[in-house]
Amino acid sequence: MPSPSDNGPTADDWPEEQFAHDEPSASRHGRTNRRAHYHEKGLNTGVRIMDDGRLDIKFRDRKPWVTKILQHLQSQPHDPGKGKNEFCVMAGDDLGEGHKCPLKLNIVVQVVGSRGDVQPFIALGKVLKAHGHRVRLATHLAFREVIEDEGLEFFNIGGDPAELMAFMVKNPGLMPHMSTIRSGAIRRRRREMKAIFSGCWRSCWETGDGTGMHHIPDDPWSETGDYRTKPFVADAIIANPPSFAHFSCAEKLGIPLNMMFTMPWSATQAFPHPLATVRSQNTKPSAANFASYAIVEIMMWEGLGDLINKFRKRELGLDPLDAIRAPSISHQLQIPFTYLWSPALLPKPSDWADNIDVVGFSFLSSGADYKPPDDLAKFLKAGPPPIYIGFGSIVVDNPGSLTKIVFEAIKASGQRAIVNKGWGNIGADEKDIPDNILMISKAPHDWLFQHVSCVVHHGGAGTTAAGLVLGCPTVVIPFFGDQPFWGSIVARAGAGPQPVPYKQLTTEKLTEAIEFALKPSTKEKAKELGEQMRTEQGVRNAAVSFYQHLDLKSLQCSICPHLPAVWWVRHSHIKLSTFAAAVLVETGLIDPRNVVL
Secondary structure, eight states, X not given: OOOTTSOOOOGGGSOXXXXXXXXXXXXXXXXXXXXXXXXXXXXXXEEEEETTSOEEEEEOSOOHHHHHHHHHHHHSOOOTTTTSOOOOOBTTOOOOGGGSOSSOOEEEEEOOSOXXXXXXXXHHHHHHHHTTOXXXXXXXXXXXXXXXXXXXXXEEOOOOHXXXXXXXXXXXXXXXXXXXXXXXXXXXXXXXXXXXXXXXXXXXXXXXXXXXXXXXXXXXXXXXXXXXXXXXXXXXXXXOGGGOOHHHHHHHHTOOEEEEESSOOSOOSSSOOTTEEEEESSSOHXXXXXXXXXXXXXXXXXXXXXXXXXXXXXXXXXXXXXXTTGGGHHHHXXXXXXXXXXXXXXOOOTTOOTTEEEOOOOOOOOOTTOOOOHHHHHHHHTSSOOEEEOOTTOOOSOHHHHHHHHHXXXXXXXXXXXXXXXXXXXXXXXXXXXXXXXXXXXOOHHHHGGGOSEEEEOOOHHHHHHHHHTTOOEEEOOOSTTHXXXXXXXXXXXXXXXXXXXXGOOHHHHHHHHHHHTSHHHHHHHHHHHHHHTTBOHHHHHHHHHHHTOOHHHHBOSSOTTSBOOEEETTSOOEEOHXXXXXXXXXXXXXXXXXXX
16 A cells, blocks of 8 residues: 555556446446537547546547647656645644634635534634634534534535435436436526525624524624624635535635545545546556546536636626636636545645645544433443444435445344444334444544444545544445545455445345455554544644645735735725724725725
8 A cells, every 4th residue: 555655556556347448238237327528629539427427438449639638648747845744734733824714804705515524624614713713614503513613713605415415315326317307306406506605605704604694793803692693794705516606706805715625626646536447448548647637627517617707707807717627727727625525545646736735634523522421321331333334414315225235235244233223214114123233323432433343424524534533444335436445445445345235235245245344454444544634634734734735814904914805995905904904994095985895
């Protein structure tokens, strides 16, 4: 397994099934059932949507377009500095002053997704707040309580993550099933995304928490009091890619944008897009891998591009984005990307530029003061460490069928087990729970996983990280999205078996996977990986990455450099903070008509 100091994986390092082979393997990839074809500018590809939602991309022949890409990639000079993990804040270290930001910023963090997507940003927000910044986490209303409990400001952008999870299980890919289209679910999802775009924009400047509730104002400039009554205008945006409105909001306000995510979103020759698997007859794997990112982004733009451009025109007064260039705009503008996974698990690829960082997983510690309920404490003491099975925010149509497979596999493997009901309500209808199984509704992963022998879950980045950092062998049952990708990464590291897709799950396959995870060799690999990961400080490194990509000179007030600039003085290069502008206007030193945003 590569170490964090390596230059990162190449196409030759990647498991063969992840990128280039001549024919699809139904047993490995699952049934493919929807097709699309691209014959643009010499690119001749076939694209099929697999049952797990990924794109199955086949490059049929070597057209001039592919040749040009290959020549371009091969002509790129190798920079030995690229691909290395330059973040060395280790366990126990504090951030020195050189790693901190001298400005106190209003930072809005825009996140669309499940609780597992939101939690890393809560951890980051707490660090940024501790450094003196004002942090507003803009996401779904379902996560308001956990965000406010951690001392951060919340802003509701709309959207229901439970409905989103149910939709994604039924339609895991980029092209929905016909039954979904006929049911009107696509129209509902598009309306929801339109509302989320608007919510993201309002999160940049609107006072309050986005719920529409009116709050009695206290002193709006006081350091204490209800945050919902204090004016807020963002100085910087941190966002995950699925929030989609981030670039447009940053463009409108003229403020920095830093993308952060738990899965690869930047094109690389080393491996394909996590939402794709590619096959090639006459094209090198490196070129096919690189091109897969463009194809995935093109298909996403096909589904949402019209909504994004309407949002830009009607709400922001911006020009529409060109459909050809829009999918790769973050690459063209070299927008900073900070990836929140462990370089010990997946090092930074050698072809990623300096605007891209891999900093480690961002953990939100919630188990330090946790006291388990009596039934959980007694169960753990009653025998050897149990296995853990849970699928988090995943919502399935038939929880009874999944429960049956889980219970039968536990019995067949001879294990004790803790089963988390999750949003899918696994085991809810079971009246006679076997003595070797304990059903729970929730428990902090960072506490519970210290007491189990292995973990079985859906393969979300957060749950995967929580298990691996504690040295737990891991079985991944992916449902959609990046989950198959992380399952393959775990297997590549030797910390678990090959992932078993949910739609192919049987009692026999789950039993075999559990038995593989409990082999001494697997347990040893997981232990070694956990030891490496525990030396990393992902959340602190994420803050360092954010600071290092800020252009401080462009953010500073020309008169009060310790304050962020908000205003320009016309016909000059003078930038003013709100405080400086107010003083200069009040004293008559500048005409307020010459002060613009």
